[in-house]
Every structure is written in C-alpha cells, then in structure tokens.
Amino acid sequence: MNPHLSFFLFLILSGVCSSLSAESRDEILRKGKELYHGAGSCVACHMADGKGQKGNIPPLAGSDWLKEGSARSIAISLRGLAGPIQVNGKKYYAAMPPQLLFDDEKLAYILSYVNNAWGNQEDLVSKEEVAKARRELPQDVFTPQTLLKKFPFDKKYSKKNGTYTPTFDDTLTEITKPVIYRTFMPGASPAAFAVALPGNHYFCWDAGECRLRYVWTKGGFIKSNQAHWSSNGKPVAEFNGTPYYRARTTLLEDESFDELSKTNMEKPIYDTSQADDFPIRLKGVKETPSFLGYQLVEGYPKFRYSLGKHTITELIGMNDKKTGIVRTFTISPPTEAVLQLTPSAFASINCDQGKSKPDGTLLLSTKESSHFSVSITPMEETN
Amino acid sequence: MPGATAPQYSVTNIPAPPTKYKNFQIDGLTFLPNGKLVVCLPSGEIFFRDLKTESWELFAEGLHNPLGVIALSNSELIVTQRPELTRVRDTDGDGKADDFAVITDHFGMSGNYHEFNFTPVRDKQGNYFFALGTGSRGDGVRTITRGTFNERGRPGRMHSSAPYRGCIMKLTTEGKTIPWSYGHRTPNGLGFDLNGNLFVTDNQGDWVGSSKLFHVQKDHFYGHAASLAWKEGFEGTPVDTPVEKLAKMRSRACVVFPHGTMANSPTKVLAITPRAKMGPFTGQLLVGEMNRPRIMRVMLEKVGGELQGACVPFFDGSPLGRGCNRMDWAPDGSLFVGQTKHTWAGGEGIQQISWNGKTPFEIQNMELQEKGFKFTFTKPVNREIAAKKETWPFSRYFYEYREAYGSPRSDETKVEISAIHISQDAKTIEVELAELKAWHIHEVTVQNLTSSSGDKLTNNYIVYTLNRLLKNTPPEPLQIKVASKDSKGKKS
Numbered sequence: 001m002n003p004h005l006s007f008f009l010f011l012i013l014s015g016v017c018s019s020l021s022a023e024s025r026d027e028i029l030r031k032g033k034e035l036y037h038g039a040g041s042c043v044a045c046h047m048a049d050g051k052g053q054k055g056n057i058p059p060l061a062g063s064d065w066l067k068e069g070s071a072r073s074i075a076i077s078l079r080g081l082a083g084p085i086q087v088n089g090k091k092y093y094a095a096m097p098p099q100l101l102f103d104d105e106k107l108a109y110i111l112s113y114v115n116n117a118w119g120n121q122e123d124l125v126s127k128e129e130v131a132k133a134r135r136e137l138p139q140d141v142f143t144p145q146t147l148l149k150k151f152p153f154d155k156k157y158s159k160k161n162g163t164y165t166p167t168f169d170d171t172l173t174e175i176t177k178p179v180i181y182r183t184f185m186p187g188a189s190p191a192a193f194a195v196a197l198p199g200n201h202y203f204c205w206d207a208g209e210c211r212l213r214y215v216w217t218k219g220g221f222i223k224s225n226q227a228h229w230s231s232n233g234k235p236v237a238e239f240n241g242t243p244y245y246r247a248r249t250t251l252l253e254d255e256s257f258d259e260l261s262k263t264n265m266e267k268p269i270y271d272t273s274q275a276d277d278f279p280i281r282l283k284g285v286k287e288t289p290s291f292l293g294y295q296l297v298e299g300y301p302k303f304r305y306s307l308g309k310h311t312i313t314e315l316i317g318m319n320d321k322k323t324g325i326v327r328t329f330t331i332s333p334p335t336e337a338v339l340q341l342t343p344s345a346f347a348s349i350n351c352d353q354g355k356s357k358p359d360g361t362l363l364l365s366t367k368e369s370s371h372f373s374v375s376i377t378p379m380e381e382t383n
Numbered sequence: 384m385p386g387a388t389a390p391q392y393s394v395t396n397i398p399a400p401p402t403k404y405k406n407f408q409i410d411g412l413t414f415l416p417n418g419k420l421v422v423c424l425p426s427g428e429i430f431f432r433d434l435k436t437e438s439w440e441l442f443a444e445g446l447h448n449p450l451g452v453i454a455l456s457n458s459e460l461i462v463t464q465r466p467e468l469t470r471v472r473d474t475d476g477d478g479k480a481d482d483f484a485v486i487t488d489h490f491g492m493s494g495n496y497h498e499f500n501f502t503p504v505r506d507k508q509g510n511y512f513f514a515l516g517t518g519s520r521g522d523g524v525r526t527i528t529r530g531t532f533n534e535r536g537r538p539g540r541m542h543s544s545a546p547y548r549g550c551i552m553k554l555t556t557e558g559k560t561i562p563w564s565y566g567h568r569t570p571n572g573l574g575f576d577l578n579g580n581l582f583v584t585d586n587q588g589d590w591v592g593s594s595k596l597f598h599v600q601k602d603h604f605y606g607h608a609a610s611l612a613w614k615e616g617f618e619g620t621p622v623d624t625p626v627e628k629l630a631k632m633r634s635r636a637c638v639v640f641p642h643g644t645m646a647n648s649p650t651k652v653l654a655i656t657p658r659a660k661m662g663p664f665t666g667q668l669l670v671g672e673m674n675r676p677r678i679m680r681v682m683l684e685k686v687g688g689e690l691q692g693a694c695v696p697f698f699d700g701s702p703l704g705r706g707c708n709r710m711d712w713a714p715d716g717s718l719f720v721g722q723t724k725h726t727w728a729g730g731e732g733i734q735q736i737s738w739n740g741k742t743p744f745e746i747q748n749m750e751l752q753e754k755g756f757k758f759t760f761t762k763p764v765n766r767e768i769a770a771k772k773e774t775w776p777f778s779r780y781f782y783e784y785r786e787a788y789g790s791p792r793s794d795e796t797k798v799e800i801s802a803i804h805i806s807q808d809a810k811t812i813e814v815e816l817a818e819l820k821a822w823h824i825h826e827v828t829v830q831n832l833t834s835s836s837g838d839k840l841t842n843n844y845i846v847y848t849l850n851r852l853l854k855n856t857p858p859e860p861l862q863i864k865v866a867s868k869d870s871k872g873k874k875s
Contacts, residue, residue, distance in 0.1 A: 267532060
C-alpha cells in the first residue's frame with residue numbers, strides 16, 4: 001500500500017470510526033443539513049444561507065466564533081447564550097436558547113454541518129464531545145462574559161468578537177414581531193402611537209383623531225424613546241425615514257416633520273376639536289370619531305373607534321410578502337361609506353372592495369363596508 | 384429636619400424588574416387580588432412579581448408614562464397614562480395583556496411634558512378619580528393639541544391651555560367625565576382615608592407657597608389659578624385676576640408640608656388600613672416625598688366642620704431611598720414603596736418596609752385643644768423631661784398666597800408655653816400655648832424627650848396646620864402678596 005494512502009485512511013478511520021460509527025463524511029453532513037433545515041430548527045433564525053439576521057441573529061457562515069475548536073459552539077448549543085455579542089465586528093442582539101430537542105448525536109450532526117457549510121472549513125464534531133460537554137458544563141445559561149471566560153478568543157479574533165453594551169435601539173434593528181408604543185410623534189396629536197411591524201415597516205397612528213398619519217420603511221424605527229423614558233417625558237420621537245404614505249389633512253399645509261416636532265409653541269397650529277376632515281364618512285353621520293382602544297391580534301394592533309352609533313375597527317398588518325402594510329377595516333353596523341385615501345407618488349394603494357377614484361376616494365356599499373382592506377405598498381418594493 | 388426610621392421597622396430592597404430599558408423608576412404600584420405585586424415603569428411596561436417564587440413577569444408594554452394603577456382582578460388593571468384612563472386586560476388567559484380599552488380620554492393634552500396624568504383611585508361606588516397636572520413654562524405647547532385650546536389658561540408659569548389641566552377629574556359610574564375640583568398645580572397623588580374622604584397632594588411652586596395636602600371636595604378651588612379657565616362662570620384670564628378675588632375663592636389645605644424641612648414634593652396618599660401591619664397608627668395617612676428619603680404620617684381631625692391636622696416624618700433617611708412616589712399594602716401587611724425621579728430629585732427602585740410587631744416610640748397623635756395641643760405617645764414618656772417648657776419650642780408662621788414661586792415663612796414667631804399637663808399613664812401630654820393663632824402653621828421639634836424606659840423619640844419634628852380653632856375662629860385672612868407688574872410671571 002502506498003504509505004500516503006494508508007496514512008490518509010488512518011486519519012479517516014481514527015477520526016470518524018471512533019465517534020460516528022463509520023458513517024461517511026457526506027452522510028454526516030447530509031444528516032446535519034437535514035436537521036439544520038428542519039421545521040422550527042436552526043434555519044428559522046440563522047437562515048438557509050447561514051447569514052443570520054442583521055443586528056439580531058449572528059451569522060454562522062464565516063463566523064469567527066466557530067474557529068479554534070468546537071468546544072465553544074457545543075457549549076452555546078447546549079446551554080444557550082443570553083446577551084448581546086459581536087461577531088466578525090458586527091453587533092447581534094438576540095439570545096440563543098439552549099437546544100434541548102437534540103440528543104448528543106443529532107447535535108453533533110448539526111454542528112458538523114455548520115462547521116462545513118457555506119464555505120466553513122472546521123472539524124467534524126463527535127457525539128462523545130457533545131456528551132462530555134453535556135455532563136461537565138455548568139447548568140446555567142451562558143452570558144457572553146461567562147462563556148468567553150471559559151472559551152476565550154485568541155488575540156487575532158478578540159478585537160472583532162466578544163460582547164457589547166446594547167442600547168435599546170439596537171434591539172429594534174430587525175423587527176421580528178410588532179412593537180407598539182404610545183409616545184409623542186411629530187405630525188400627530190399628543191395621543192399618538194408609533195408601531196413597528198415585522199419586515200421593518202413603521203407607522204404613526206393618532207388616537208387624538210383616530211387616523212393613520214404616515215407610514216415609512218427606510219431609516220429605522222423611532223430613536224428617542226429612550227430619552228423619553230429616562231427624562232421628564234418631553235422628547236418628541238424622531239425618525240430618519242421619509243414616509244412613503246402620508247395622509248393629507250386640511251389643517252396642516254406642508255409643514256416639515258421638524259416643524260411639527262416643536263414643543264415650544266405659544267399656541268398650536270390647530271387643536272383636535274377643529275379637525276373636520278376625518279377620512280371616513282358614513283351616510284347620515286355627522287359626529288366626530290371617539291377612540292375606544294385597541295386589541296392585540298397576534299401582536300398586531302387592531303384599533304377601534306366609534307363614529308356616531310357605528311363602531312369601526314382597523315387592524316394594521318403586513319402583506320404576505322412583507323413589502324407593505326394592509327389596513328383591514330370593519331364597520332358595524334355596516335352602512336354606505338366613503339374612505340378618503342391620499343394618493344402617493346411613492347406608494348401603490350389597492351383596495352379589495354368598493355370603487356376607487358383617482359383622487360383617493362374609495363366608495364363602499366353597505367355590504368362592502370362590513371369588511372374591507374386597503375394595502376399600501378411602497379413603489380420600489382412593487383417594481 | 385432629619386428624622387429617622389424606628390428600629391422596629393426594616394427596609395428591604397426588592398430586585399428590579401427585567402425592563403427592556405435600563406431605568407427602574409417606579410411610577411405605579413399596587414397588588415393583584417392573588418397577591419402579586421404590580422409595577423408600572425416610564426418605559427410603558429407593567430410587570431407582575433410573584434413574591435413567593437420571587438419571579439417577574441411582563442404583563443403589558445407600550446403605555447405612555449403610566450403614573451398609577453388599580454388592579455380590578457388578576458387580569459384587569461386600570462392605568463392612568465398620559466392620554467387616557469385605560470382598562471388593560473388579558474382576555475385570552477396567556478398572562479399578557481391583549482386589550483387596551485379607553486375608560487376616558489375626555490380631557491385635553493397640549494403635549495407639554497408637565498401634563499402628567501396622576502394616580503387613579505376608585506371609591507366604594509365605583510367612581511374613578513384622577514389628577515391632571517398643569518403644563519410647565521419650561522416648555523410651550525405642541526403643534527397639534529388635543530381638546531379645545533383655551534388661550535385664557537395659557538399665560539402664567541404653570542398653564543392650563545388644554546381642557547381641565549390642573550383639575551381633579553371624576554369618571555362617574557354612568558361614564559361621565561367631569562372636572563371635580565380646581566386649582567391644582569402638580570397633584571401627584573390621590574388617596575382616600577378610611578372614611579371615604581378624598582385627598583390630594585400638591586407641590587410647592589407658583590400659587591403654592593409650600594407643598595400641601597387638600598381634602599378634595601366638589602367644585603372647590605385650591606389655589607393654583609390656571610385651571611379656573613375651565614370653571615363654569617369664571618370670566619377673564621385666571622392669572623390676571625386680582626389675587627384678593629382668588630384668595631377669597633380658595634379652600635385651605637388641611638395640612639401644609641413646610642418646604643425644606645418637611646417635604647418639597649409630596650406624592651401618594653395612602654391610608655393605614657386595619658390590615659396594614661405598621662404599628663398603632665390605623666386610620667392615619669401616609670404621604671410620600673420625592674426629594675429626600677422620607678415617608679410622612681398625617682393625622683387629621685375635624686375642627687369647625689373641616690379637616691385639619693398634623694404631619695410628622697415616619698420613615699426617614701437611609702436605608703429608605705429617595706423618590707418615594709407610589710405605595711401600597713402587601714398581602715402580609717407590609718408596605719411596598721416605588722421610587723422615581725423623571726429628572727427631578729428622587730431615586731429608583733422598590734423597597735419593602737416591614738414592622739416587627741413591637742411598639743416604636745413615636746408621637747401617635749397631635750390634636751387641637753382650646754388652649755394648645757394634646758400629644759399622645761405610643762409609650763409612656765419620661766415625666767421629668769416632658770414637664771420642662773424647653774422641651775416644647777413652638778413657633779408659628781404662615782405662607783403667603785401669591786403668584787410668585789413658593790413663599791417665605793411670614794410672621795414667624797416663637798410661641799411661649801403656658802402650662803404642661805401629663806396624664807396618669809404618662810402617654811398623653813397637653814401643652815398649653817400663650818397664644819393659639821388661627822390660620823397659622825404651628826410647629827415644634829420636641830427636645831430630648833425619651834420614653835419612661837429611656838428610648839429616644841424617633842421623629843420629633845411635627846407640624847400642625849391650624850386653620851380653625853375649637854371656638855371663636857376669626858374670619859379667614861387673605862394672607863396674600865400682590866405681585867408687582869415687573870416681577871409677574873418671572874422666576875422668583
């Protein structure tokens with residue numbers, strides 16, 4: 001036998017036979033891949049391409065955290081890791097729960113796959129290694145501090161990998177479930193909502209006038225809630241984006257959001273008792289709307305308000321592709337209704353019921369008014 | 384005046400809730416029927432704490448500065464937040480709130496940061512009361528305001544340009560929201576006594592010479608001018624109204640907390656109930672204070688048909704924290720205190736105050752007599768010390784009623800002691816004064832008094848707000864100061 005070949009065989013046999021019962025490397029990686037992509041498994045957060053989610057879930061593809069042996073990643077998988085970490089110079093906020101559903105063998109398959117997927121070139125992991133760690137590691141969930149004390153990085157990695165002190169805004173970089181705050185927003189009465197939806201679409205809804213004010217997606221969610229929370233409550237929230245939808249009102253001209261953020265006015269531009277252009281008109285109803293509250297439907301806000309003897313609900317969620325918002329209305333008892341929307345050069349507006357006019361008016365019959373939806377999608381997302 | 388906390392009471396820190404934000408100020412605090420602690424934070428979060436398992440759970444989030452909470456059931460809270468009185472409910476039983484219903488938003492908001500919505504309380508009939516702070520000259524109003532803007536309420540240091548700012552509001556069982564009383568500045572703390580009388584505190588400032596406790600009665604005006612803009616029949620701009628006219632309209636405080644010595648920023652009012660385990664003080668009121676680590680005890684009596692009485696520090700100094708803002712009784716009868724600051728003097732955190740069941744040496748009560756005051760102590764006193772006139776260095780003064788910020792002590796005078804009578808059991812001492820002057824605050828720092836067994840008196844600084852005498856009360860003086868035109872509206 002060729003001495004090189006026999007050495008190669010020895011490596012394979014000693015490395016694999018002892019731990020994974022003579023399965024081939026391909027077989028191991030195939031099983032690992034299957035488990036990784038299983039429903040509700042690793043893929044849900046770390047994604048099929050192993051790149052994770054910006055600001056939230058760290059990548060596995062090319063991660064320095066997989067280097068220098070597998071002890072660290074075995075420990076994280078078994079005990080979990082609570083706390084923000086830095087991976088390859090970028091910040092990730094979400095916590096990793098302990099992976100209690102997988103036995104030693106399955107976890108070894110998964111970690112072997114992760115170590116060798118997407119261009120990674122690390123060792124295979126044996127079930128004995130996992131079993132030993134499961135026996136010997138402390139029971140507590142790791143914090144970045146306790147983990148890195150036990151499994152420190154070599155100097156060449158430690159600059160770009162470790163932990164950091166997050167701000168609250170860091171936690172809102174990638175929106176995975178709806179976030180609802182009542183806070184001061186520019187261009188709304190002081191009784192305002194700021195809402196962030198999965199897919200990173202954001203809107204301001206004004207309880208003072210029971211209406212959607214504006215929707216944006218770029219530039220991130222509001223920034224100054226932390227200032228609001230730690231201070232006397234004065235700050236008006238800021239956001240960096242430009243709304244792709246902004247409802248027109250007759251009482252505001254084209255004031256900028258900076259102008260509308262002012263808190264030091266001698267008197268207001270207008271007060272809500274003067275508001276006379278509520279965007280929903282019901283046949284024979286002259287009253288102005290009253291805010292009744294909101295319900296969380298799988299975390300999404302379903303606002304409700306009364307108009308005369310009618311109750312209107314407005315559930316605001318995302319479209320299926322998460323490229324824009326969908327407002328689902330009910331009017332009870334139903335009646336002939338007119339909804340005034342504001343045509344936008346930056347968004348396409350579609351209604352599933354009624355007759356839409358170019359000026360943004362939506363005419364609804366009594367039947368149609370009982371349940372209808374309006375989707376608002378930014379243009380560049382629809383192209 | 385430094386007091387202390389009697390050694391019969393212990394103060395324990397409660398671990399902070401796992402808030403998403405690094406700020407542990409407590410703006411609302413109560414208990415569920417099942418005994419869990421409820422706290423509201425500036426971040427808009429509401430947490431429950433199981434005191435047995437010592438674990439926190441998040442109940443609700445996203446509220447706008449919730450500053451008070453009532454628990455109607457284990458899954459239903461009433462919360463005051465800036466824009467509303469809100470019913471917060473868990474309707475699907477998963478332990479998290481999913482429905483936020485407006486109970487009332489029939490009041491205005493100019494968007495000024497100082498327009499806090501303080502402490503809901505509920506009477507036995509089911510009516511709610513809540514307290515609307517005025518806006519501050521530290522800022523103006525927002526570009527869009529809620530409710531009819533009223534220019535008459537806008538001028539002045541603390542303003543009321545949006546409906547009913549500076550009023551105590553009542554939400555009736557029929558669902559009507561009405562201004563119940565007027566003339567409040569920063570009414571951070573409503574509470575009932577055991578007889579169902581409603582009280583509210585107010586903070587020193589413009590029109591408020593020193594911080595106060597008011598007995599809240601329908602349609603009364605308590606002195607801060609701005610909210611008169613909303614009172615039916617009141618004409619003109621409140622701050623331009625002659626101060627004589629306002630002084631004649633106002634109702635007096637039942638207790639004044641002297642600024643700098645007793646309290647600068649009083650908070651919640653909480654009655655000592657029969658189930659509270661706090662010593663022999665049932666029926667009296669606790670009142671929190673923001674600026675120093677202090678909770679006061681208030682004892683009231685009806686004189687000439689109106690309530691008046693005394694205040695004394697009760698829990699004072701470390702380990703109690705500053706910023707004692709909200710309080711309630713735990714199922715075991717101990718007191719839980721939530722602390723806050725919102726950029727003012729104060730603190731953050733939760734503390735529990737427990738009593739060991741042994742009697743502290745304190746002034747149990749101070750009552751008006753024809754010629755002086757009767758002090759009742761929790762233990763027999765040292766007769767020899769109590770009998771000395773120099774043990775009782777009384778003084779009296781009043782605070783002016785004026786638009787300018789605060790007031791100096793006016794007409795401060797030492798009052799001679801004419802006689803001292805000590806009861807058979809040495810627990811009651813009648814101190815007769817050479818003169819008792821109505822409509823004046825009477826205070827004393829009892830000197831070197833010990834119990835008969837040698838205990839030092841824990842809290843010896845006590846202040847009685849003497850409005851009415853038992854007999855022949857003279858007409859109420861105005862005690863006003865007219866602002867010169869130049870100084871008007873400027874910081875004094």
